[in-house]
Amino acid sequence: MSSTTELAELHELIGNLRRCVTSLAAKYGDSPATRRIVNDAERILNDIDRLDIDAEELELSRGRGVVHPPRVSERIPIPDTQYDTDFWRDVDDEGLGGTR
Template sequence: MSTTTELDQLHELIGGLRRCVSSLASRYGDSTAMRRIVNDAERIQNDIDRLDIDAEELNLARGVSHHHHNVEKIGIPDTQYASDFWQDVDDDGPMSPSPFD
């Protein structure tokens, strides 16, 4: 989404859809067809809510960031850890290959 306005429009549209679905459900009662339509409207609402959550990630993927955080960078030394650093850690063995490779 390129602007918040588009997300606002989606919220308005799903609000209208849900009102129409509620009206139809009150008219036609609890039938298989109406349950399917109600479920579809709820799924779309959930998808739009998820899109709200993912909007910043989508903007970051496009190289756009609306939030400029002043963050202090922390340097990580390139030196070896002390040998006792891993003392109480269990070895799980070699990692299995990724299913995505």
């Protein structure tokens, strides 16, 4: 079974869960117990939505996804010259080693 089919099945199941939870809340009213069940169902729905977002990562971990080329480290030169004093105007000294 493909992950797309599995995710579609999860969405169908969470839809059924939501309908059951809504029915229970209508039957038993607003109480701490029904609010917990509603919150749990919403949390599960959010987790499944998150799984949809992470599906590509799951495919990558199984070796079926896009292979990204390795990063090439690039050195960025930092000059040794002094910065213009206007660069530091209105900047607070965070105590990085002395006074000015």
